[in-house]
Amino acid sequence: MLLAIEQGNTNTLFAVHDGTSWSAQWRTATESARTADEYAVWLSQLLNMAGLQLGVFDGCIISSVVPQSIFNLRNLSRRYLHVEPLVIGENAELGIDIRIDKPSEAGADRLVNAIGAHAAYPGDLIVIDSGTATTFDVVAADGAFEGGVIAPGINLSMEALHTAAAKLPRVAIQKPQRVVGTDTVGAMQSGVFWGYIAMIEGLTARIKAERGAPLTVVATGGIASLFHGATLSVDHFDPDLTIRGLLEIWRRNQGRS
Template sequence: MMLLAIEQGNTNTLFAVHDGQTWIAQWRAATDSTRTADEYAVWLSQLLHMAGLQFGVLDACIISSVVPQSIFNLRNLARRYLHVEPLVIGENAELGIAVRIDKPSEAGADRLVNAIGAHIMYEGPLIVIDSGTATTFDVIGADGGFEGGVIAPGINLSMEALHAAAAKLPRVAIQKPQRVIGKDTVGAMQSGVFWGYIALIEGLIGRIKSEWPQPLTVIATGGVASLFHGASLAIDHFDPDLTIRGLLEIHRRNSGGA
């Protein structure tokens, strides 16, 4: 089995290849909802070639996307160039978990995939923090069920909003300041965004834990999660592979464990 897993967020799209034993290649592209199946194919074929692969060896595909208008083109990529019918989270993929929110159809594909990726790796119950365009805090029950959570603006959105709304504030890189009290404008902005997000994370973790009857293990993942590594004792584990592990597990559940 050679699986192409596609995980599309609002900012970036990950393409990863699994050979049945391990992930052998991963590539990222900027998410563009107008990109056609043929455009994806031209880009992906070059990267496959550089890795010593080609479309012909890929015989399965799974897609998770939070950009509904892109799913049509990603599905056509699988049909036209891999000659397979892809599993699509939220459409034809059985997840095998309970979704315990008022409107289960509103649960984002990425959040459900993360729930599965976390549950098979860590003993629950869990809090999964995914730092991307938005920062999500999701509670996963001991049985792997999705219990709900919190959605907050992502750290990059906050920095961009600060620059866009205040004429005299520059666009600055996000990094961990050595001190909280900034000595210039850039330092003050970096401190406010970075340590402000640490306070957001720690505050929400504390409030979630106060509402949950059992101890919760906290897992962080996502594109900017590494920024917070070592900055907070509230996070128990950093796991960059949470989402693709979840996609692989969903594929296994839908293909008889193959």
């Protein structure tokens, strides 16, 4: 039984793999100061509801873009799961080439996504991850990570509008009925939603033109489902891309001393 922990800047996902499939998944807000004990109390309650307990795990893998949280997540695994965790960027062997100028700067989440995408889709890929930031990453047909684009996430952009402009309210992100809004809320929703659709279409087209070859576009992340059906530029919407990557990395590291 494997516990996969994928921590982003906004949310942290805990997913349980029973050896055959993902049997449970839970999300919590990312709080860098949350201790291992606090995680254990929260997680034990959810495991109980699923008929499980902390002691059932024989493996744990952690991917985090919040360095100050890794200490507590590692202690959660050691103290309460009684297993030494695999941590992306520390003791986990990824098994892929990182073909960028400074490989150490590649985020753990982007590398895990590259591995998860390569495991499921053939050929050259563009992986779009919509979270706190929106990233567009190129994965070669051999699985290598070849760089990409980092843009502000849709929630970040909406919050910036509200914070920086005194008269603009905080609004929910959703697909508007029409492009041209007839009130402030509608205009904001249209600008953010269709603006991001335009960014997806424009950047994927430019990446393909620069590469001079066809690429399959895969979208993931908590916000990606909002764009489902709104653009033909995305070939696949895959919510399990990151945890699939973590599972693949876990399997690649079995048997290593």
